[in-house]
């Protein structure tokens with residue numbers, strides 16, 4: 001199981017790298033396997049992962065096997081799994097368009113896209129704290145119960161999925177949405193959906 005998760009993370013990490021969703025050595029990816037988490041190592045590049053770039057850790061952050069230096073954001077990942085039993089994979093990236101919103105401190109909370117409203121509701125911005133810090137986990141984890149995609153102010157984005165492919169596809173979708181919104185601004189700004197239309201989407205979502 002851990003071996004197949006590793007292969008999937010390498011595969012989707014490479015895809016994220018090719019699409020410029022995870023530049024350089026920024027970001028980290030993990031997947032849950034029962035009471036353990038497999039996570040990319042500190043200093044590894046998500047787009048160019050190899051077998052040695054993974055640590056297996058327990059829910060207290062201790063290394064069980066693999067690379068001795070797990071990502072410094074390991075507690076952010078562990079906290080997501082603790083709060084959300086339905087989540088089995090977490091991507092943290094600095095994808096450029098979502099990070100542009102995070103850097104500007106602007107949530108993606110306008111009712112522009114039926115698909116985004118249906119899939120995510122709103123995409124909030126968590127308050128800034130130093131990368132790798134306990135404060136960053138505190139500030140960001142406030143949103144874990146309610147949201148699968150959270151912008152991290154002046155930093156990047158964290159995305160939770162039911163599996164590796166699901167988390168990757170969410171990243172692809174929301175990164176494209178952020179780009180679309182920026183392009184729409186050049187064209188005079190996106191048109192906001194009417195409240196009654198938004199209500200219909202939320203009704204579909206709650207079915």
Ligand SMILES: [Zn+2]
Pocket residue numbers: 026027092093094131155156
């Ligand atoms: Zn980061």
